Amino acid sequence: MKAEKNDRDLYLVLVNKQNRIPENWTDKVELVPASNCDGEEFLVEKETLCALDKLKADFLKEGVKIEIDSSYRSIEKQQRIWEWDLENRGEEYTRLYVALAGYSEHHTGLAVDIFVDKNGTRVYRDKDGNNYFRPLIHPRIASYGFILRYPEGKEEITGYAYEPWHLRYVGSPALAAEITEKGLTLEEYLEGKK
Ligand SMILES: [Zn+2]
Numbered sequence: 001m002k003a004e005k006n007d008r009d010l011y012l013v014l015v016n017k018q019n020r021i022p023e024n025w026t027d028k029v030e031l032v033p034a035s036n037c038d039g040e041e042f043l044v045e046k047e048t049l050c051a052l053d054k055l056k057a058d059f060l061k062e063g064v065k066i067e068i069d070s071s072y073r074s075i076e077k078q079q080r081i082w083e084w085d086l087e088n089r090g091e092e093y094t095r096l097y098v099a100l101a102g103y104s105e106h107h108t109g110l111a112v113d114i115f116v117d118k119n120g121t122r123v124y125r126d127k128d129g130n131n132y133f134r135p136l137i138h139p140r141i142a143s144y145g146f147i148l149r150y151p152e153g154k155e156e157i158t159g160y161a162y163e164p165w166h167l168r169y170v171g172s173p174a175l176a177a178e179i180t181e182k183g184l185t186l187e188e189y190l191e192g193k194k
Contacts, residue, residue, distance in 0.1 A: 011047075011171025013108055014190055017099070017159040021075075021107040031109050036067040037117055043072040045109035048169040052112055055144040064132065065117040069124070069165065072109040075101045096161045105149065110169045124165045133164035142176040145169050147186065154185045 010028060015021050022028075031043040034052075044052065048071075056066045073081070079101035085094040105111040116123040116132045126134040138148055146169055152162040168186065170176050179189045 008171050011110060011169065012175075012186070012190065013110070014186060015103065015105045015108055016187065017103055020102045021104075025107065026109075029109055031072055034068060034071065036069070037065070038067075040068075042068050042070070043109060044068070044112060045072070045169070047171075048110050048112065051144045051146065051169055052167075055141065055146070058140075059137070064136065066114050066137070067117050067122075068112055069115045069122070070106060070113040071111065073104060073106040075107065078102070078104045078106065097163070105166075105168060111149065112167050112169075113163075113165045114167060115165060126164055138164070141167055142180045143173050145171060145173050145176045147176050147179050149186065151185065157185050157187050 007028075013022065013025075030046040032046045032049055034042045034044050034049050036042070052068070059066050078099060082094065082098050082101060085098045099105070106113075114137075116130070116137075118130060123130050123132055126132070141148065146167040148164070149166050149168040150158050150160040150163040155161055170179065170186070179186070182189075184192070
């Protein structure tokens with residue numbers, strides 16, 4: 001079964017360090033191919049990609065080139081990432097930034113890591129000599145249906161350090177705006193709905 005208009009709850013799935021990706025998830029959503037300026041290929045949930053493409057096009061009109069750095073990952077791929085980071089970046093970094101296989105939001109296809117292509121250099125953070133994410137990109141992502149999934153100051157709730165590059169599609173601009181304006185994480189929003 002693919003995502004249908006009346007199945008909007010799919011877009012609110014919670015995957016974090018305590019909640020594993022639901023069984024047979026990839027039977028429930030439609031993943032479609034996408035690529036970036038370097039020719040790297042990704043799979044992204046169909047509606048998420050459509051929203052991202054609109055965001056990218058609008059920023060491009062203003063001279064800001066946003067590209068995909070990562071999106072859907074299989075459980076096997078996440079396992080390889082975990083092992084690589086543990087080996088190369090150490091345990092502290094890995095526990096802060098990398099999810100265990102099965103517990104990454106990237107398994108949903110609803111999350112995208114983005115970067116700004118600045119004359120061929122990849123920019124991921126607020127600073128790095130530029131000021132893209134916090135002042136320019138973050139205030140506008142909700143109007144495309146995205147939230148900043150790992151905001152600064154919410155590390156205890158999300159379980160992750162601030163990730164300015166990780167956007168999560170929640171199914172509608174109205175909902176993304178509500179979550180953002182209330183200053184909530186997805187965890188807090190879903191808890192409040194119970
Ligand atoms: Zn990410």
